[in-house]
Protein backbone atom coordinates (compact mmCIF):
# COMPACT_ATOMS: atom_id res chain seq x y z
CA UNK A 1 0.00 0.00 0.00
CA UNK A 2 1.43 3.34 -1.00
CA UNK A 3 1.55 5.88 1.77
CA UNK A 4 2.15 9.49 0.90
CA UNK A 5 3.30 11.80 3.70
CA UNK A 6 1.40 14.67 2.19
CA UNK A 7 -1.92 12.79 2.48
CA UNK A 8 -4.29 14.60 4.72
CA UNK A 9 -4.80 12.62 7.91
CA UNK A 10 -6.97 14.43 10.44
CA UNK A 11 -7.02 11.42 12.78
CA UNK A 12 -3.41 11.72 13.84
CA UNK A 13 -2.86 15.24 15.04
CA UNK A 14 -5.72 17.65 15.69
CA UNK A 15 -3.40 20.59 16.26
CA UNK A 16 -1.19 20.01 13.25
CA UNK A 17 -0.40 22.75 10.79
CA UNK A 18 -1.44 21.93 7.24
CA UNK A 19 1.10 19.37 6.09
CA UNK A 20 3.42 20.69 3.44
CA UNK A 21 3.46 18.48 0.38
CA UNK A 22 6.51 16.25 0.55
CA UNK A 23 8.07 14.46 -2.35
CA UNK A 24 8.50 11.30 -0.37
CA UNK A 25 6.31 8.23 -0.20
CA UNK A 26 6.62 4.87 1.49
CA UNK A 27 5.03 1.65 0.46
CA UNK A 28 3.64 0.13 3.61
CA UNK A 29 2.15 -3.30 4.24
CA UNK A 30 -1.51 -3.32 5.19
CA UNK A 31 -0.83 -3.77 8.92
CA UNK A 32 1.95 -1.17 8.92
CA UNK A 33 -0.46 1.27 7.33
CA UNK A 34 -3.16 0.56 9.92
CA UNK A 35 -0.68 0.91 12.80
CA UNK A 36 0.69 4.19 11.45
CA UNK A 37 -2.92 5.47 11.44
CA UNK A 38 -3.87 4.07 14.85
CA UNK A 39 -6.05 6.50 16.79
CA UNK A 40 -6.05 4.76 20.22
CA UNK A 41 -4.08 6.57 22.88
CA UNK A 42 -1.82 3.53 23.35
CA UNK A 43 -1.09 1.00 20.66
CA UNK A 44 1.15 -2.01 20.25
CA UNK A 45 2.35 -3.57 17.03
CA UNK A 46 3.23 -7.13 18.02
CA UNK A 47 5.01 -8.85 15.21
CA UNK A 48 7.35 -11.55 14.10
CA UNK A 49 11.02 -10.79 13.56
CA UNK A 50 11.54 -8.85 10.36
CA UNK A 51 7.82 -8.12 9.99
CA UNK A 52 8.49 -4.37 9.64
CA UNK A 53 7.73 -3.25 13.21
CA UNK A 54 10.61 -0.82 13.53
CA UNK A 55 9.87 0.65 10.11
CA UNK A 56 6.20 1.18 11.04
CA UNK A 57 7.14 2.78 14.37
CA UNK A 58 9.59 5.08 12.62
CA UNK A 59 7.19 6.19 9.88
CA UNK A 60 4.63 6.95 12.57
CA UNK A 61 7.14 9.01 14.54
CA UNK A 62 8.17 11.01 11.48
CA UNK A 63 4.54 11.74 10.60
CA UNK A 64 3.84 12.82 14.12
CA UNK A 65 6.78 15.24 14.22
CA UNK A 66 5.82 16.61 10.87
CA UNK A 67 2.16 17.08 11.80
CA UNK A 68 2.70 18.50 15.29
CA UNK A 69 5.14 21.40 14.89
CA UNK A 70 6.90 22.30 18.13
CA UNK A 71 6.14 18.97 19.78
CA UNK A 72 8.58 16.95 21.87
CA UNK A 73 8.74 13.20 21.27
CA UNK A 74 10.87 10.37 22.58
CA UNK A 75 12.09 7.27 20.78
CA UNK A 76 13.32 4.53 23.07
CA UNK A 77 14.80 1.04 22.80
CA UNK A 78 15.88 -1.49 25.45
CA UNK A 79 19.64 -0.92 25.08
CA UNK A 80 22.09 1.59 23.58
CA UNK A 81 23.10 -0.97 20.97
CA UNK A 82 19.55 -1.65 19.81
CA UNK A 83 18.77 2.05 19.77
CA UNK A 84 21.83 2.91 17.70
CA UNK A 85 21.92 -0.08 15.35
CA UNK A 86 18.24 -0.61 14.67
CA UNK A 87 15.74 1.93 15.98
CA UNK A 88 17.51 5.28 15.48
CA UNK A 89 19.20 4.01 12.35
CA UNK A 90 15.83 3.23 10.76
CA UNK A 91 14.41 6.64 11.72
CA UNK A 92 17.41 8.49 10.28
CA UNK A 93 17.22 6.46 7.08
CA UNK A 94 13.56 7.32 6.60
CA UNK A 95 13.54 10.93 7.77
CA UNK A 96 13.88 13.28 4.77
CA UNK A 97 17.10 15.29 5.18
CA UNK A 98 15.46 18.55 4.26
CA UNK A 99 13.14 18.33 7.30
CA UNK A 100 16.10 18.28 9.70
CA UNK A 101 17.23 21.58 11.23
CA UNK A 102 19.85 20.04 13.52
CA UNK A 103 21.04 16.66 14.71
CA UNK A 104 23.04 16.62 17.95
CA UNK A 105 24.39 13.08 17.97
CA UNK A 106 26.06 13.28 21.37
CA UNK A 107 22.78 14.37 22.98
CA UNK A 108 20.62 12.02 20.90
CA UNK A 109 18.43 14.91 19.77
CA UNK A 110 17.01 15.82 16.36
CA UNK A 111 15.21 19.11 15.71
CA UNK A 112 13.08 19.58 12.61
CA UNK A 113 12.67 22.77 10.64
CA UNK A 114 9.10 23.02 12.01
CA UNK A 115 10.41 23.18 15.60
CA UNK A 116 9.52 19.59 16.53
CA UNK A 117 12.10 17.76 18.56
CA UNK A 118 12.78 14.11 19.17
CA UNK A 119 15.03 12.54 21.78
CA UNK A 120 16.60 9.10 21.33
CA UNK A 121 17.10 7.23 24.60
CA UNK A 122 18.01 3.75 25.73
CA UNK A 123 15.55 2.67 28.39
CA UNK A 124 18.03 0.43 30.26
CA UNK A 125 17.26 2.65 33.24
CA UNK A 126 13.67 3.85 32.71
CA UNK A 127 13.91 6.28 35.60
CA UNK A 128 16.26 8.41 33.48
CA UNK A 129 13.34 9.72 31.43
CA UNK A 130 11.41 10.97 34.43
CA UNK A 131 10.87 14.73 34.29
CA UNK A 132 10.22 14.94 30.53
CA UNK A 133 6.97 16.40 29.18
CA UNK A 134 6.25 14.57 25.95
CA UNK A 135 3.63 14.85 23.23
CA UNK A 136 4.37 11.32 22.05
CA UNK A 137 6.72 8.40 22.53
CA UNK A 138 7.60 5.21 20.76
CA UNK A 139 9.18 2.25 22.53
CA UNK A 140 10.76 -0.24 20.14
CA UNK A 141 11.16 -3.89 21.23
CA UNK A 142 8.88 -3.03 24.13
CA UNK A 143 8.48 -6.55 25.60
CA UNK A 144 12.27 -6.75 25.87
CA UNK A 145 12.44 -3.31 27.47
CA UNK A 146 9.90 -4.47 30.03
CA UNK A 147 6.48 -3.31 31.12
CA UNK A 148 7.92 -1.02 33.79
CA UNK A 149 9.63 1.11 31.12
CA UNK A 150 6.34 1.37 29.23
CA UNK A 151 4.53 2.46 32.40
CA UNK A 152 7.13 5.13 33.14
CA UNK A 153 6.88 6.47 29.57
CA UNK A 154 3.08 6.62 29.76
CA UNK A 155 3.44 8.97 32.70
CA UNK A 156 5.50 11.42 30.57
CA UNK A 157 2.73 12.18 28.04
CA UNK A 158 1.83 15.69 29.15
CA UNK A 159 3.19 18.32 26.80
CA UNK A 160 0.61 21.12 26.99
CA UNK A 161 -1.30 22.02 23.84
CA UNK A 162 -0.74 18.71 22.08
CA UNK A 163 -2.81 15.60 21.54
CA UNK A 164 -0.69 12.85 23.05
CA UNK A 165 -0.09 9.22 22.14
CA UNK A 166 2.31 6.40 22.97
CA UNK A 167 3.04 3.37 20.86
CA UNK A 168 5.12 0.28 21.19
CA UNK A 169 6.48 -2.21 18.70
CA UNK A 170 8.13 -5.54 19.33
CA UNK A 171 8.14 -9.30 19.25
CA UNK A 172 6.18 -10.72 22.20
CA UNK A 173 8.04 -12.34 25.11
CA UNK A 174 5.64 -14.83 26.60
CA UNK A 175 2.36 -13.89 28.26
CA UNK A 176 3.60 -10.83 30.10
CA UNK A 177 1.91 -7.61 31.18
CA UNK A 178 1.77 -6.38 27.57
CA UNK A 179 -0.32 -9.43 26.87
CA UNK A 180 -2.58 -8.56 29.80
CA UNK A 181 -2.98 -4.90 28.74
CA UNK A 182 -3.43 -5.42 25.01
CA UNK A 183 -4.95 -8.85 24.55
CA UNK A 184 -6.16 -10.57 27.69
CA UNK A 185 -8.05 -7.63 29.24
CA UNK A 186 -7.53 -4.77 26.80
CA UNK A 187 -8.35 -1.35 28.17
CA UNK A 188 -10.56 0.87 26.00
CA UNK A 189 -7.70 3.15 24.94
CA UNK A 190 -5.35 0.28 24.04
CA UNK A 191 -5.19 -1.17 20.53
CA UNK A 192 -3.29 -4.25 19.40
CA UNK A 193 -2.00 -4.76 15.85
CA UNK A 194 -0.30 -7.92 14.70
CA UNK A 195 2.13 -8.58 11.86
CA UNK A 196 3.47 -11.99 10.93
CA UNK A 197 6.94 -12.08 9.41
CA UNK A 198 5.38 -13.28 6.15
CA UNK A 199 3.65 -9.90 5.66
CA UNK A 200 7.08 -8.41 4.90
CA UNK A 201 8.52 -11.18 2.70
CA UNK A 202 9.40 -8.95 -0.26
CA UNK A 203 11.77 -6.95 1.95
CA UNK A 204 13.52 -9.89 3.63
CA UNK A 205 16.40 -12.13 2.50
CA UNK A 206 15.29 -15.10 0.45
CA UNK A 207 14.16 -18.09 2.55
CA UNK A 208 14.42 -15.99 5.72
CA UNK A 209 11.66 -17.89 7.55
CA UNK A 210 12.68 -21.36 6.35
CA UNK A 211 16.28 -20.73 7.38
CA UNK A 212 15.24 -19.85 10.91
CA UNK A 213 13.84 -23.37 11.21
CA UNK A 214 11.56 -22.44 14.12
CA UNK A 215 8.61 -24.57 15.15
CA UNK A 216 6.00 -24.84 17.89
CA UNK A 217 5.46 -22.16 20.51
CA UNK A 218 8.70 -20.47 19.57
CA UNK A 219 7.61 -20.05 15.97
CA UNK A 220 4.20 -18.76 17.14
CA UNK A 221 6.03 -16.03 19.00
CA UNK A 222 8.94 -15.20 16.73
CA UNK A 223 7.29 -15.61 13.30
CA UNK A 224 3.62 -14.91 14.03
CA UNK A 225 4.02 -12.37 16.81
CA UNK A 226 1.66 -14.23 19.17
CA UNK A 227 1.72 -14.01 22.95
CA UNK A 228 2.64 -17.56 23.77
CA UNK A 229 2.63 -19.33 27.11
CA UNK A 230 5.96 -21.07 27.56
CA UNK A 231 5.38 -24.11 29.72
CA UNK A 232 7.89 -26.57 31.07
CA UNK A 233 10.57 -23.90 31.58
CA UNK A 234 14.06 -25.30 32.08
CA UNK A 235 15.15 -22.68 34.60
CA UNK A 236 13.36 -21.23 37.60
CA UNK A 237 14.68 -17.75 36.90
CA UNK A 238 13.00 -14.94 38.80
CA UNK A 239 13.03 -11.88 36.53
CA UNK A 240 12.73 -9.28 39.28
CA UNK A 241 14.97 -7.25 41.53
CA UNK A 242 15.19 -9.29 44.70
CA UNK A 243 15.13 -12.38 42.48
CA UNK A 244 17.79 -13.05 39.85
CA UNK A 245 18.00 -9.50 38.50
CA UNK A 246 20.59 -7.19 39.98
CA UNK A 247 23.27 -4.75 38.98
CA UNK A 248 26.52 -5.58 40.75
CA UNK A 249 27.39 -3.57 43.86
CA UNK A 250 29.59 -0.59 42.92
CA UNK A 251 32.28 -1.62 45.42
CA UNK A 252 32.39 -5.20 44.17
CA UNK A 253 35.73 -6.95 44.16
CA UNK A 254 35.97 -9.59 41.45
CA UNK A 255 38.16 -12.65 41.70
CA UNK A 256 37.63 -13.52 38.04
CA UNK A 257 36.00 -12.16 34.87
CA UNK A 258 35.01 -14.72 32.26
CA UNK A 259 32.88 -14.82 29.14
CA UNK A 260 30.76 -17.31 27.21
CA UNK A 261 30.12 -17.40 23.48
CA UNK A 262 27.49 -19.21 21.44
CA UNK A 263 28.22 -18.94 17.74
CA UNK A 264 25.30 -18.23 15.42
CA UNK A 265 24.44 -16.60 12.17
CA UNK A 266 20.85 -17.23 11.13
CA UNK A 267 20.27 -17.78 14.84
CA UNK A 268 21.60 -15.05 17.10
CA UNK A 269 25.21 -15.10 18.26
CA UNK A 270 25.57 -14.47 21.99
CA UNK A 271 28.60 -13.28 23.97
CA UNK A 272 28.08 -12.78 27.69
CA UNK A 273 30.34 -11.49 30.44
CA UNK A 274 30.31 -12.84 34.00
CA UNK A 275 32.11 -11.63 37.11
CA UNK A 276 32.79 -13.93 40.05
CA UNK A 277 33.05 -12.55 43.55
CA UNK A 278 34.85 -14.12 46.51
CA UNK A 279 31.53 -15.33 47.90
CA UNK A 280 30.89 -17.90 45.13
CA UNK A 281 28.37 -15.64 43.45
CA UNK A 282 28.28 -14.89 39.74
CA UNK A 283 27.10 -11.62 38.19
CA UNK A 284 26.25 -11.34 34.50
CA UNK A 285 27.49 -7.87 33.60
CA UNK A 286 26.89 -7.54 29.88
CA UNK A 287 25.64 -9.23 26.73
CA UNK A 288 26.07 -9.01 22.99
CA UNK A 289 23.21 -10.71 21.15
CA UNK A 290 22.65 -10.35 17.46
CA UNK A 291 21.31 -12.24 14.50
CA UNK A 292 23.31 -12.29 11.25
CA UNK A 293 26.40 -10.84 12.90
CA UNK A 294 29.29 -11.57 10.52
CA UNK A 295 32.24 -13.16 12.36
CA UNK A 296 34.95 -10.73 11.26
CA UNK A 297 32.88 -7.58 10.64
CA UNK A 298 30.68 -7.64 13.74
CA UNK A 299 31.06 -10.50 16.18
CA UNK A 300 34.81 -10.49 16.86
CA UNK A 301 34.94 -6.66 17.15
CA UNK A 302 32.05 -6.86 19.64
CA UNK A 303 33.85 -9.54 21.68
CA UNK A 304 37.06 -7.47 21.66
CA UNK A 305 35.08 -4.47 22.91
CA UNK A 306 33.58 -6.57 25.74
CA UNK A 307 37.06 -7.90 26.60
CA UNK A 308 38.41 -4.37 26.93
CA UNK A 309 35.41 -2.95 28.76
CA UNK A 310 35.27 -5.67 31.42
CA UNK A 311 38.83 -7.08 31.40
CA UNK A 312 37.62 -10.55 30.46
CA UNK A 313 40.39 -13.12 30.99
CA UNK A 314 38.89 -16.28 29.51
CA UNK A 315 36.26 -16.78 26.83
CA UNK A 316 34.59 -20.20 26.93
CA UNK A 317 33.29 -20.81 23.44
CA UNK A 318 30.79 -23.11 21.77
CA UNK A 319 32.92 -26.13 20.79
CA UNK A 320 31.08 -26.57 17.46
CA UNK A 321 33.12 -23.93 15.58
CA UNK A 322 36.85 -24.53 16.26
CA UNK A 323 37.79 -22.15 13.42
CA UNK A 324 35.86 -19.31 15.05
CA UNK A 325 37.72 -19.98 18.30
CA UNK A 326 41.03 -19.84 16.45
CA UNK A 327 39.99 -16.58 14.76
CA UNK A 328 39.06 -15.06 18.12
CA UNK A 329 42.32 -16.22 19.69
CA UNK A 330 44.25 -14.60 16.84
CA UNK A 331 42.29 -11.35 17.18
CA UNK A 332 42.91 -11.19 20.95
CA UNK A 333 46.63 -11.73 20.39
CA UNK A 334 46.76 -9.15 17.59
CA UNK A 335 45.16 -6.56 19.89
CA UNK A 336 47.56 -7.46 22.70
CA UNK A 337 44.69 -8.39 25.03
CA UNK A 338 45.65 -10.78 27.85
CA UNK A 339 42.63 -13.04 27.34
CA UNK A 340 42.34 -16.61 26.13
CA UNK A 341 39.64 -18.32 24.08
CA UNK A 342 39.01 -21.96 24.83
CA UNK A 343 36.41 -24.64 24.08
CA UNK A 344 33.52 -24.73 26.51
CA UNK A 345 32.18 -28.00 27.89
CA UNK A 346 28.93 -28.81 26.10
CA UNK A 347 27.56 -31.52 28.43
CA UNK A 348 23.94 -30.47 28.44
CA UNK A 349 22.33 -32.02 31.49
CA UNK A 350 25.21 -31.46 33.97
CA UNK A 351 25.50 -27.90 32.59
CA UNK A 352 21.81 -27.23 33.18
CA UNK A 353 22.19 -28.59 36.72
CA UNK A 354 25.07 -26.18 37.40
CA UNK A 355 23.09 -23.15 36.20
CA UNK A 356 19.87 -24.23 37.95
CA UNK A 357 21.84 -24.61 41.20
CA UNK A 358 23.28 -21.11 40.86
CA UNK A 359 19.88 -19.53 40.15
CA UNK A 360 18.13 -21.07 43.16
CA UNK A 361 17.68 -19.00 46.32
CA UNK A 362 20.06 -19.86 49.16
CA UNK A 363 19.16 -20.16 52.80
CA UNK A 364 19.85 -16.42 53.32
CA UNK A 365 17.69 -15.44 50.33
CA UNK A 366 20.64 -14.49 48.11
CA UNK A 367 21.33 -16.18 44.76
CA UNK A 368 24.38 -17.68 43.16
CA UNK A 369 23.68 -16.01 39.80
CA UNK A 370 22.47 -12.48 39.13
CA UNK A 371 21.82 -10.93 35.72
CA UNK A 372 22.06 -7.17 35.12
CA UNK A 373 18.63 -5.82 34.01
CA UNK A 374 20.23 -4.40 30.85
CA UNK A 375 20.91 -7.95 29.57
CA UNK A 376 17.43 -8.11 28.05
CA UNK A 377 18.00 -10.98 25.63
CA UNK A 378 19.41 -13.28 28.29
CA UNK A 379 16.48 -12.49 30.58
CA UNK A 380 14.06 -13.18 27.75
CA UNK A 381 15.60 -16.60 27.05
CA UNK A 382 15.30 -17.60 30.70
CA UNK A 383 11.55 -17.13 30.41
CA UNK A 384 11.14 -19.12 27.20
CA UNK A 385 13.73 -21.94 27.17
CA UNK A 386 11.55 -25.00 27.65
CA UNK A 387 11.27 -28.78 27.65
CA UNK A 388 9.02 -30.48 25.09
CA UNK A 389 7.01 -32.02 27.94
CA UNK A 390 5.33 -29.26 29.92
CA UNK A 391 4.53 -31.32 33.02
CA UNK A 392 7.55 -32.17 35.15
CA UNK A 393 5.87 -35.39 36.33
CA UNK A 394 5.55 -36.73 32.78
CA UNK A 395 9.11 -35.84 31.79
CA UNK A 396 11.89 -38.35 31.26
CA UNK A 397 14.83 -37.31 33.52
CA UNK A 398 17.07 -37.34 30.44
CA UNK A 399 14.73 -35.22 28.31
CA UNK A 400 16.56 -32.46 26.47
CA UNK A 401 15.10 -28.95 26.15
CA UNK A 402 13.81 -27.72 22.79
CA UNK A 403 16.57 -26.24 20.70
CA UNK A 404 15.21 -22.71 20.65
CA UNK A 405 15.74 -19.65 22.82
CA UNK A 406 18.98 -21.17 23.98
CA UNK A 407 21.72 -18.93 22.58
CA UNK A 408 22.51 -16.74 25.59
CA UNK A 409 21.77 -19.73 27.82
CA UNK A 410 24.20 -21.98 25.95
CA UNK A 411 26.82 -19.25 26.33
CA UNK A 412 26.00 -19.17 30.06
CA UNK A 413 26.43 -22.93 30.30
CA UNK A 414 29.70 -23.03 28.34
CA UNK A 415 31.29 -20.45 30.56
CA UNK A 416 29.90 -21.11 34.03
CA UNK A 417 29.68 -24.89 33.90
CA UNK A 418 33.17 -25.26 32.42
CA UNK A 419 34.76 -22.70 34.71
CA UNK A 420 33.10 -23.83 37.94
CA UNK A 421 33.81 -27.49 37.20
CA UNK A 422 37.48 -26.59 36.73
CA UNK A 423 37.47 -24.60 39.96
CA UNK A 424 35.87 -27.49 41.83
CA UNK A 425 38.37 -29.91 40.35
CA UNK A 426 41.24 -27.62 41.38
CA UNK A 427 39.78 -27.26 44.85
CA UNK A 428 39.34 -31.00 45.38
CA UNK A 429 42.84 -31.57 44.03
CA UNK A 430 44.14 -29.05 46.57
CA UNK A 431 42.07 -30.64 49.30
CA UNK A 432 43.52 -34.06 48.41
CA UNK A 433 47.08 -32.69 48.59
CA UNK A 434 46.33 -31.05 51.93
CA UNK A 435 44.84 -34.26 53.27
CA UNK A 436 47.95 -36.19 52.21
CA UNK A 437 50.21 -33.61 53.86
CA UNK A 438 48.12 -33.76 57.02
CA UNK A 439 48.34 -37.57 57.06
CA UNK A 440 52.11 -37.40 56.79
CA UNK A 441 52.27 -34.87 59.60
CA UNK A 442 50.04 -36.92 61.84
CA UNK A 443 52.40 -39.63 63.26
CA UNK A 444 54.76 -36.95 64.57
CA UNK A 445 52.00 -35.01 66.25
CA UNK A 446 50.63 -38.14 67.82
CA UNK A 447 53.90 -39.37 69.22
CA UNK A 448 53.42 -40.12 72.88
CA UNK A 449 54.93 -37.54 75.10
CA UNK A 450 57.73 -39.24 77.02
Ligand SMILES: Nc1ncnc2c1ncn2[C@@H]1O[C@H](COP(=O)(O)OP(=O)(O)O)[C@@H](O)[C@H]1O
Pocket residue numbers: 026027028029032047048049050051052053054055056200203204
Ligand atom coordinates in the same frame (compact mmCIF):
# COMPACT_ATOMS: atom_id res chain seq x y z
N1 LIG B 1 7.26 -0.87 4.10
C1 LIG B 1 8.49 -1.24 3.81
N2 LIG B 1 9.06 -0.96 2.62
C2 LIG B 1 10.33 -1.38 2.34
N3 LIG B 1 11.10 -2.06 3.19
C3 LIG B 1 10.59 -2.36 4.39
C4 LIG B 1 9.28 -1.97 4.77
N4 LIG B 1 9.04 -2.42 6.03
C5 LIG B 1 10.17 -3.03 6.41
N5 LIG B 1 11.11 -3.01 5.44
C6 LIG B 1 12.44 -3.62 5.47
O1 LIG B 1 12.31 -4.94 5.99
C7 LIG B 1 13.36 -5.25 6.91
C8 LIG B 1 12.80 -5.57 8.28
O2 LIG B 1 12.09 -4.42 8.74
P1 LIG B 1 12.14 -3.93 10.25
O3 LIG B 1 11.24 -2.76 10.33
O4 LIG B 1 13.53 -3.75 10.70
O5 LIG B 1 11.48 -5.19 10.93
P2 LIG B 1 11.34 -5.61 12.48
O6 LIG B 1 11.56 -4.39 13.29
O7 LIG B 1 9.95 -6.14 12.57
O8 LIG B 1 12.35 -6.69 12.71
C9 LIG B 1 14.26 -4.02 6.91
O9 LIG B 1 15.30 -4.23 5.99
C10 LIG B 1 13.35 -2.91 6.45
O10 LIG B 1 14.07 -1.88 5.79
Ligand SMILES: [Mg+2]
Pocket residue numbers: 053054055086
Ligand atom coordinates in the same frame (compact mmCIF):
# COMPACT_ATOMS: atom_id res chain seq x y z
MG1 LIG C 1 12.97 -4.04 14.80
